[in-house]
Amino acid sequence: MSDTVESVIVAIDGPSGTGKSSTSKAVAAKLGLSYLDTGAQYRAITWWMLTNGVDTDDPAAVASAAGKPVIVSGTDPNHPTITVDGLDAAGPIRTQEVTSQVSAVSAVPEVRTLITGLQRSIAAAAAGGIVVEGRDIGTTVLPDADLKIFLTASPEARAARRSGEVKGSDVAATREALIKRDAADSSRKTSPLAKAGDAVEVDTTELTLQQVIECVVTLVEEKRAAG
Numbered sequence: 001m002s003d004t005v006e007s008v009i010v011a012i013d014g015p016s017g018t019g020k021s022s023t024s025k026a027v028a029a030k031l032g033l034s035y036l037d038t039g040a041q042y043r044a045i046t047w048w049m050l051t052n053g054v055d056t057d058d059p060a061a062v063a064s065a066a067g068k069p070v071i072v073s074g075t076d077p078n079h080p081t082i083t084v085d086g087l088d089a090a091g092p093i094r095t096q097e098v099t100s101q102v103s104a105v106s107a108v109p110e111v112r113t114l115i116t117g118l119q120r121s122i123a124a125a126a127a128g129g130i131v132v133e134g135r136d137i138g139t140t141v142l143p144d145a146d147l148k149i150f151l152t153a154s155p156e157a158r159a160a161r162r163s164g165e166v167k168g169s170d171v172a173a174t175r176e177a178l179i180k181r182d183a184a185d186s187s188r189k190t191s192p193l194a195k196a197g198d199a200v201e202v203d204t205t206e207l208t209l210q211q212v213i214e215c216v217v218t219l220v221e222e223k224r225a226a227g
């Protein structure tokens with residue numbers, strides 16, 4: 001728990017396309033907090049596996065290679081960065097190939113142990129406070145976060161948002177891919193996608209991004225005033 005107003009730790013979880021990244025970055029920038037995209041870290045380790053010939057459908061192979069890549073996340077919300085073995089990975093981690101394999105890699109317990117440790121050390125080093133977004137931040141990574149938010153939205157809204165990012169993409173196919181990834185992320189044994197018991201749920205289906213940002217900023221400010 002934070003004992004000064006500045007060192008607030010905010011956990012934002014939820015499925016794909018609910019607005020976690022856009023909201024977290026904007027809230028962190030507005031409140032002068034650091035920002036960590038934990039999905040980018042799972043994407044980065046997946047990209048490394050794919051480019052180093054590791055069979056991402058073989059959990060034992062993934063587990064034994066998990067400690068090899070060096071993943072470094074920059075936490076400035078206005079300029080988030082991610083490198084793998086010193087290489088800029090921001091572009092390559094967003095490919096369709098990585099997106100289709102990331103759930104398999106992130107389900108491997110050895111991967112989660114390593115990445116969770118990295119996330120906790122980044123949060124601990126963020127003296128001014130941090131917004132951390134992902135799937136298991138409130139439940140597993142930072143169970144003592146000062147504020148936990150769980151974002152939701154209908155599959156239709158999420159698919160429309162995601163396909164809006166890629167010119168010419170098929171909304172129905174995007175919707176199916178999202179649902180498949182949610183199911184894999186929610187059903188894995190180790191720290192699945194889940195809402196923490198003490199998280200505030202915000203359904204963003206009918207809200208603009210600006211409204212979601214304002215809602216979360218208000219919740220953080222209320223926490224700070226109370227604490």
Ligand SMILES: Nc1ncnc2c1ncn2[C@@H]1O[C@H](COP(=O)(O)OP(=O)(O)O)[C@@H](O)[C@H]1O
Pocket residue numbers: 014015016017018019020021022023161162164165204207208209210212
């Ligand atoms: N409330 C909203 N209304 C409309 N579009 C949104 C909303 N929230 C986010 N978006 C857009 O949806 C896309 C996915 O948002 P993102 O923040 O990447 O979601 P997530 O991190 O949960 O996968 C982005 O293009 C973003 O601008």
Ligand SMILES: Nc1ccn([C@@H]2O[C@H](COP(=O)(O)OP(=O)(O)O)[C@@H](O)[C@H]2O)c(=O)n1
Pocket residue numbers: 015016017021038039040042043102103104106107133134135136137181185
């Ligand atoms: N805390 C987290 C964050 C992401 N992930 C995994 O990483 C994947 C990619 O996360 P992401 O946040 O980049 O996904 P998008 O919703 O942005 O497409 C998820 O589908 C999960 O498999 C996870 O397991 N735990």
